Amino acid sequence: xxxxxxxxxxxxxxxxxxxxxxxxxxxxxxxxxxxxxxxxxxxxxxxxxxxxxxxxxxxxxxxxxxxxxxxxxxxxxxxxxxxxxxxxxxxxxxxxxxxxxxxxxxxxxxxxxxxxxxxxxxxxxxxxxxxxxxxxxxxxxxxxxxxxxxxxxxxxxxxxxxxxxxxxxxxxxxxxxxxxxxxxxxxxxxxxxx
Amino acid sequence: xxxxxxxxxxxxxxxxxxxxxxxxxxxxxxxxxxxxxxxxxxxxxxxxxxxxxxxxxxxxxxxxxxxxxxxxxxxxxxxxxxxxxxxxxxxxxxxxxxxxxxxxxxxxxxxxxxxxxxxxxxxxxxxxxxxxxxxxxxxxxxxxxxxx
Numbered sequence: 542x543x544x545x546x547x548x549x550x551x552x553x554x555x556x557x558x559x560x561x562x563x564x565x566x567x568x569x570x571x572x573x574x575x576x577x578x579x580x581x582x583x584x585x586x587x588x589x590x591x592x593x594x595x596x597x598x599x600x601x602x603x604x605x606x607x608x609x610x611x612x613x614x615x616x617x618x619x620x621x622x623x624x625x626x627x628x629x630x631x632x633x634x635x636x637x638x639x640x641x642x643x644x645x646x647x648x649x650x651x652x653x654x655x656x657x658x659x660x661x662x663x664x665x666x667x668x669x670x671x672x673x674x675x676x677x678x679x680x681x682x683x684x685x686x687x688x689x690x691x692x693x694x695x696x697x698x699x700x701x702x703x704x705x706x707x708x709x710x711x712x713x714x715x716x717x718x719x720x721x722x723x724x725x726x727x728x729x730x731x732x733x734x735x
Numbered sequence: 736x737x738x739x740x741x742x743x744x745x746x747x748x749x750x751x752x753x754x755x756x757x758x759x760x761x762x763x764x765x766x767x768x769x770x771x772x773x774x775x776x777x778x779x780x781x782x783x784x785x786x787x788x789x790x791x792x793x794x795x796x797x798x799x800x801x802x803x804x805x806x807x808x809x810x811x812x813x814x815x816x817x818x819x820x821x822x823x824x825x826x827x828x829x830x831x832x833x834x835x836x837x838x839x840x841x842x843x844x845x846x847x848x849x850x851x852x853x854x855x856x857x858x859x860x861x862x863x864x865x866x867x868x869x870x871x872x873x874x875x876x877x878x879x880x881x882x883x
Contacts, residue, residue: 581802586820586831648806650818652833652843675868683868697868700833700841735806735818735833 584649586734590641593730595624606637620656620694620728628715629671630724632662637725640712643732647706653682654731656694661687661723671723673715677701687723694728701732774850776801776823776830780880784811786861788874799880801830809834815842826850828857839866844876853882 591602600610603626611617611627619625628637645651655675663670669686675697676682682699701709711732715725784795797811799819807819809832817834829847836842841864848857861876 581804581806582818583804584806584818584820586805650833652841696862696864696870698841698843698862698864698870699868700835700839733831735820735831 582648584646584734586649588731588733589643590730590732593732594619594622594728595626596622598624603639603641605639609637609639617658617660617724617726620658622728625726625728626713628673628713628725628727629717630722631717632720632722633717634719635717637715638712639727640710642708642710644708645701645705645732646734649705649734650700650702651705652731652733652735653677653699653701653711654696654729654733655727656696656729657685657689658694658726658728659685659687659690659723660726661690662721663687663690663723664721670721671715671717673713673725675699676712676714677704677709678707680704685725687721690723694726774852774882776821776828776850776855777803779883780855781883782878782880785877786874787876788872798883799832807832817842823850828855830857836863836865840864840871846876846878848878855880 592599595603595610598610598612603610605626609626609628610624612624613619615627616630617625617627626639628639629635653675657673659673661671666688669684669688671687673685674681675684677699683697713725713727717723779798779800782797782799784797786793786795795812797809799807799809801807801819801821805820805822807821807830809815809817809819811834815834815836817832819830819832821828821830823829826849827847828850829845831843831845833841833843842861843864844859844861846857846859848855855878857878857880859876859878861874862870863872865871
């Protein structure tokens with residue numbers, strides 16, 4: 542009987558030992574690289590513009606002048622979806638704006654993306670009569686004009702990482718002179734945190 | 736010692752030996768499986784990037800560090816630096832990165848692929864923009880990473 546008990550004890554010990562080794566390996570192996578890696582920047586990545594493609598058909602949370610948000614069938618066409626922002630295109634002295642305020646966390650890099658289509662009645666190849674200016678607060682990121690007229694949309698991107706930790710207002714301002722229309726059509730914006 | 740006692744001892748010892756052998760086998764199998772399939776992307780990796788740009792394939796090297804919180808940093812040959820974020824589900828990985836380019840331009844890439852042991856591979860698209868925000872190139876980028 543005593544020998545039988547000793548055998549049973551050996552059996553239990555063997556099972557316990559086996560389970561201990563198996564459990565230890567199952568926990569530690571998958572995170573072996575992570576154990577020596579710093580925690581990270583803490584940035585929560587992602588796109589932070591509201592209504593980035595204007596697909597609600599409304600401006601909010603963008604702030605716009607009248608008539609900027611338009612849908613397919615209005616004379617221009619969205620790059621994706623059904624809606625877009627259309628600045629100018631009147632052929633008279635006119636200014637349209639489109640803006641949105643966002644906060645860029647200190648821990649993040651940030652990139653502004655948007656797609657731009659320009660068409661114009663202007664015939665000059667040297668003079669920028671009608672312009673679109675893109676700003677982040679008081680910093681001018683880029684300026685486009687009737688000279689950038691194209692048949693489709695082109696993508697633009699700007700690094701806003703220097704503005705981390707700030708509340709930033711991104712503003713598109715289209716300014717048209719008194720004759721010959723130029724349309725600045727914007728779609729699929731993104732302010733991407735990385 | 737009676738014959739019965741001797742028989743019982745023999746059965747008990749044999750049983751323990753079998754359990755030990757099976758347990759050891761399971762342990763080795765589990766450790767091997769973990770090493771082969773469950774490596775985390777968290778860590779510092781030497782990467783080779785083959786850029787299929789307009790001028791033909793171009794190979795660039797770099798160091799990508801993937802932090803545990805899903806963020807990370809990028810260093811590429813040429814002295815360009817930037818950041819990334821990443822996700823992993825089993826052996827499938829994806830990551831997005833950006834780094835600066837000369838003249839305040841930037842490169843932005845999205846990649847997806849697989850990881851096994853100390854190697855990952857991925858493919859995706861890299862877009863480059865100049866300081867005026869104009870896209871200057873868009874091409875396929877193939878990554879091979881080796882854990883440092």
